Structure formats: structure tokens, C-alpha cells
Amino acid sequence: MPTKHLTLDDLPPAARQKLGIKRPRKTDFAKEAVRTHALRILAEIASLTQDQRRRVLEHAVKVNAI
Numbered sequence: 001m002p003t004k005h006l007t008l009d010d011l012p013p014a015a016r017q018k019l020g021i022k023r024p025r026k027t028d029f030a031k032e033a034v035r036t037h038a039l040r041i042l043a044e045i046a047s048l049t050q051d052q053r054r055r056v057l058e059h060a061v062k063v064n065a066i
Helices: 013-019 031-044 050-065
Strands: none
Touching: none
């Protein structure tokens, strides 16, 4: 007789909280998509020096935070 495994969805929220179990984040933006976009961005700035790339990326982070 096969045994049924308990999943996080089987536990009520109060039980998960009491046990300190958090649900994993669900996202539509997979790791592979992140990698692909990162490589495209790095290819765009590949001709810059390391210092110039650092400045551009720091500026991009500031712009993104606005």
C-alpha cells in the first residue's frame, strides 16, 4: 500500500506558523530567465572598462530604486 506524503499545502496556516515553516516563494521569473537577462546586459557593457562598468551598474541600481 503506497504511503501518502504530507505537503505544506496539507498543513493549516496556524500549524505552519507554529512549526516555523514558511512556504517557498513562487515566481514566474525563473533562474534561467534571470541568467539570460544578466548575460544580455553584461554583453551590452562588455566594451567598458571595469571602473566604467561599476559606475554604470551602480547608477542602474540607483535608478531602479526610484
